[in-house]
Every structure is written in C-alpha cells, then in structure tokens.
Amino acid sequence: MSNRKEEYLTFLKELIALPSVSAKHEKLPETAALLGQALEKLGGQVEIDDSYFAPLVIAHFNSNQAGAKNLIIYNHYDVQPAEPFNLWDQDPWTLTEKDGHLIGRGVDDDKGNITARFTALAEYLDENDGQLPVNITFLIEGSEETASQHLDDYLAKHPELKADLIIWESGNKDDQGQIELGGGNKGIVTFDVTAKTAGIDLHSSLATVVDSAAWRLSQGLATLFDPKTGRIQVPNFYEDVIAPNQREKDLVAALPGTKEEFIKGHQITAPLLTDKRGDDWKEALYFEPSINIEGISSGYEDQGVKTVLPAEATAKLEARLVPGMGPDKTLKQIQDYLADQGFSDLTVTKTLGQPGYRSDMSDPEIKKVIDLAKDFYPGEPVVSPTSPGTGPMAYVNNAIKAPIISLGVGYQGALDHAPNENIRLTDYEDNIKFVKLIIGSYANH
Template sequence: MSIRAQYISLLKQLVALPSVSAKEAYLPETAQLIADAFRTLGAKVTYDDSYFAPIVLAQFTTNNPHASTIVIYNHYDVQPAEPLNLWQSDPWTLTSRDGKLYGRGVDDDKGNLTARLAAVAEYLSENNNELPINITFIVEGSEETASRHLQDYLAKYHDILKADLIIWESGGKNDQDVIEIFGGNKGIVTFDFSVTTANNDLHSSLAATANSAALRLSQAIASLFDHDGNIVVPHFYDDVLSPNEREKQLVQSLPLTRESFITQHGLTTPLHSDLHDADLKATLYFQPTLNIEGITSGYTGPGVKTIMPATATAKLESRLVPNMLPDTTLQHIKKHLQAQGFSDIIVTKTLGQPGYRSDMSDPEITRVIAVAAKYYNVLPVVIPTSPGTGPMAIMHDALQAPIASLGIGYAHTRDHAPNENVRLVDYNQHIDVIKSLIASYRV
C-alpha cells in the first residue's frame, strides 16, 4: 500500500468517529487515533487530556540546531452532520465517487490533517528519513466550539513550542479554481437572548392587551439594526482596526464580484453592501457582523394553536475584526438593549475569541506564496483575512509567528453542510505543496 493510500485509510477511520465537539462526543478516541499515527511516523508525541478535548502535540526534529520550525495547526473536531436526510451517503462513512471524497470532516478538518501527515511521511521516505526543518503539529479538539482551553494548553507547553511560520488548518481554491492563501480570520462572540413575559403561555385573545415573548424578543433583535441592515448598537465599531493600504489592495484585487457572490451562494435577498452603498469586498473581509443564528418560541407543530408564547430564545453571533474584544462587544449590545427599554432580555455569552491578521509581506508568508505559485503555475490569490473565524489570535499570541492558510478545499466543498466533500486532485496537490514547502528550507 502506498503512503498516500495509508493516510486515506487513516482518514476513513477518522471520518467514522463522529467527533462533534458541540456534543463532546468521541473526542478522546479521535485524539488517540491521531496520536498513534504520529507515533508510527516517528514523532515525539504529547497527548494531554487535561480538559474535555484532548490536545495532541507531535514534534519532528532535525539535527541542525539552526533549523527553522514550522508549526502545522489542525483540529479533529467536526460540526454536527444534521440534517441527515440531505446527505447522499452516510456522513460518518468516507465515500469515494466521481473523483471526490465525501464525509463529515473530510475537508474541515480531518482531510487536511491526513494530507499533511502524508506529506511528511513521503518526504521522510524520499529523503533518508531526514528533514531540513523542525515540524510541530498542534492538533486540538474544540475548534468548532471556539477552541475552548487551547490557550491553556499552549500556555502549559510554552517552553517547548516555538515557530517561524504557522500553517493553518484549512483553505482551498476559489470558484475560478485558483488556490487562495489567507493570513488572518475574524474573531467571534456568540450569545443567547431569552425573555419570559408570563408564567405560562396565554390565550391569544389577550394579544389585545399584552406582548408575547415572541414579539418582545423580535422587537429587541430588530432594535440592533436599521431598515438597511446597518448595525446601530452605539460604540459597536469603535475598536475596529482599519486595514492598511496593502491589505486594501489585496482585497480589491480579488476576483469576487457581486454577481458571482450571489450565484455561488444562491442568494435571493438584497446584499447589505448594496443597501448602504458600501464595497462588497471591504465589507466582507474588514467589517464585523451581527447575525441571528436561530429563534425558538411558541407552537410550530401541525395545524393551529392560538397561544401567546410566554418564553422565547434566540442564538446570535458577532464576527469580530482585529482589535475588537468579545466581552467588550457584548457589553455594548447589553447597554443598547437597556437603553432601548429591553432590560428584561437576558443576554448570556456562550463562546468568544478575538480576530487576527498576518503581515502578508512577512518573508515566511512570501515563501509560502512563492512555493504555491511555482507548484500551481499561477499566482495564488492572497487574502489578508478570512470572513470566517478560528483561533489565529490565540496561536499568534502564544507563538509570535506569521500565519498562512491554504488547504485541500474548493469552491463547492460544503464545509459544515450536508455532502461535505473534497476532490482527490486537490487533496493530492496539497500533499505535493507541503512537501515543496519543506524542501524550500534546504540549504
């Protein structure tokens, strides 16, 4: 069996473990499997289960005391697979069809991890079991739930962790099939709203004289925005770190258009950037968000039940740009609700982490760009920050190294959605790119 086939087999085993961190399920089993794979490859492995999601540190070292160190960050936890009826095959069974691999976590993030393991294994096999650099894998199990305790783990192992470059967990090609390299991502704060308006659900005839919890909650949420979707919470934007000129130029050079964005995501409502005459690219990459993830209240079963719900809850999130702090942002929202007369809305923080942007002119970042450009024979699309979220700020604070994100995905990978998939050609190309990056450090 070839090395690549061995790690596809490992990927199959990993996908079969439904390691959903939101449910705290199968996390130790998955971490142990990964730790064993590193040990088999000859790494010095640290497995630490001090917290609910074990962390795996795997160190490959060279004899050169002056060698650089790359840290490769990945995670083994995944999103829930529901709704299951929309999957064309079992989400917990790695399935190959039409040149693609399907399964929950096949891109985000188990496939990226196994591709990188295969790259190190092949390089060692082809180079007398020697590396020109030190490589440390940091594999955590709570990325999908705001990397709880990652900061604690990194602090615990601060003395043995160093880096000149951090390769991030994922990435891929855009809808024009050009590889993208990201240098940052947004932070996040997630929180719940809840309200109770009566001791129990009321007869709906009383709507003439009282508010239901559903209406009260809806009014509170609506107060966060104006009619064009602008966030009107006072001081919400006070700490936003504006992009520098290079970051602006990189984003403006992206091939993204209003039409391609609408088509790619199947949008049927107006874009916020159109409503308030803003630039789509700058808004997507450099502005914070405020989003309603879901609302629950009242009766939603078949037929009719004429009640006024006594309770209502909503889950919300705010994606944060660098310099915005989760707790400060949430405090602005709480003060706004009180000022608008919604002091009865209970606000409960659930998760939070700050955002981060790398200097895209850093020599280690330009090294990654050059390696990718040579391999793919096209200049990568370089993006200073992703509109998504991850613990980049936590990793940078701990290791003080620039971060570059690229991976095995493509425009229709469907991360977090049913039928998550990667193309085998992209998977294999990423193995080659990581090998080329390692080779670029040879003197």
C-alpha cells in the same frame, strides 16, 4: 499512488469513522489517541494533553541541522454534526470514493488536511533518509468547531511551542482552480437573548393587555440595526476595529468574483446591505464586524393554528468580530444598549467567543510560501489577508508570536458543514506535493 498515500488514505477512513463532534463531546479522546498513535509511528515525540474535554495533540519532529527553523502545523480533529442524515447520499461516517472525490463528514474540515500533511511528512522522510531541514511540530486540537474552547489554556501550559511560521488548518482552490492562501479570520461571540413575559403561555385573547414574549424579543432585537442601512446601532460597536491597511485592501479588491456572481452563487433575493449604504461589498465582507440572528424560537410552531400568547421567546445570535474587538466587551456593549433602549428585562447569555486575527502578508516567511505557490500551481495564487469565517488564529498567534498562512485540500464545492462534504483527489494529491515543497524549502535557508 504511493504506498504512503494509500497508507494514510486508509488512516483517513479510520478518522472519518470516528464521529468526533465537539458540540456533543463525542469520540474526542478516542480520536486524539488515534492521531497520537499515527504520529508516534511516524517518529514523532508525542504528547496528548487531556486537561480539558477535548485533548490537545502535540507531536515534535526534530531536524538534525544546526540552527534549523521551526514550523508549526495546526489542525483540528473535531467536526460538525452530520445531521440531517437523510440529505447524505451515503453514510457520513464512512469515507466513500466516487468519481474522483472523497466524501464524508470532516474530509475537508479538517481530517483530510491532517492526513495530507502526514503523508507529505512521511514521503519527505522516506525520500531524505529520515532527515528534516526544519523542526516540525503538529498542533491538533479538538474543539475548533465550538470556538476552540480551552485552546488558550492549553497554549498557556505549553510555552515551549515556538515557530517561524504556522501553517493553518485548511484552504481551497477557487472556482477557477487557483490556490487560495489566507492570513487571517474573524472572531466571534455567540449569545442567546431571551424574553419572558409570563409564567405560562396564555390565551391569545389576552393580547390586548398582556405583552407577548415574541413581540418583546423582536422589538428589542430590531433596535440593534438601522433599518435604512443595516448598520449596527450599538454605541461604540466599531470603536476598536483595526482598519485594514492599503495592501490589505488591495489584496481583497483583487480577489476574484464580482458582486453579480456573489449574488447569483448564494441565491440572494434581498438587496445587499452594502448597496443601501453605498459601501464596497468585498471590503465589508472581509473587514467589517456584524451581528446576525441565527434563529428565533417561540410559541406554537407545528402544523395548523394554536391561538396562544407566548410566555417565552429565545433568539440565538452571533457577532462576527474583526481584529481589535474583544468578545466580552462587544457582548457587554450589546447588553448595555438593549437596557438603555428599555429592554433590561431581556436576558443575554454568552455561549462562545474568540477574537479575530490578520497576518502581515508581506512577512518574509509568508511571502516565501506565496512564491512557492506561484512556481508550483498553474495561475497566480489568490492571496487574502483574512476571511469572512472564524477560527482561533488569534489564540495561536498571541501565544506563539509567528505569522500564519492557511492552505489546504479543499475546493469551492467541498460543502464544509453540509451534507455530502467532499474533496477532490487531485487537490488532495497536489496539497501533499506542495507541503513537501514547503518542508524542502528550509534546506536552502
């Protein structure tokens, strides 16, 4: 292993040791400062903008070539909470190497991707007398795991940011070992819905005359869905959806995995909603919006029996959005529909939101990366125009107006957001080589 790889693996240990949990506002300035120091040491022109609770780290590495293109590398330094701690095989805040894997919270999502990219840049500079064929800007935020709060505000403050291509935060190899390259993600709006039917919890004998908040909430939420098809019944919910073009449909259809493998891999025991309505499950997964109930809380939930009529009930929900849909408009449609159905007493409170985005996978800059992957990795790369997950691609594209492609150090067993999050060292090292290859490809433009 090269000295640079060892250097940045040591740095990765320092990053993992900082529990930079944006949901709790923990260790965010400290992590941004540590990244800034590393980027300055590497020779970057660094700015840490701390206008909001999660500082934004920007670092410029300039080419000496006239007319050099611009490459932005986007990452995030915040992570998900590590709880429940008892399900980890070791301390989540201590980077652990075991059986060819690196284990720790954030090692895949997204700190290992950061250090792999630092390593690639450092090795390229070492091997080319400190010269770059492309201007590189690192853009590293600290609130991606909480819907990238204030990223759009930060970007508005930095109109100097420009790019011909944006390399996104992360990506995987699939279960066949093929590299996955993605060009989009869904948006999201998360919200709480609360029912309150009394000032205090009541004796359950009063249920003959007093409405329960738990019933009231359940009945209201049930109106959102058609029970026969699982489709969302909110009027105009789908009206702004930008339908996929034929190339996007073809790319998704070509993604590996059958419906049977999907069901088995996720241990699904209920019928798929797409089977109920006769839709293609892959197209729905990648191109359709959804509403999901994340959790419901009400009344007595401890051991044994307590004969109580709950006065209050709350549900946490999310709507996954596809390009064209706005978080605030979607939430208002849901709120208005509940009121029209006779549930105006339910309180709807927005918590987070961001729009969705899809890249044009035929863009020349993206096609170049795909071609490089074909040459570098064994087997055909898996190319997807979007993903079922959520991220702030729309904010970045709206501000910088450049195509986006995602790639990274992960694999199917990385356990992002779960206990024992991990990456394989072989994938990590492959990614370093591939990012160096992307940088070097600009020498021939």
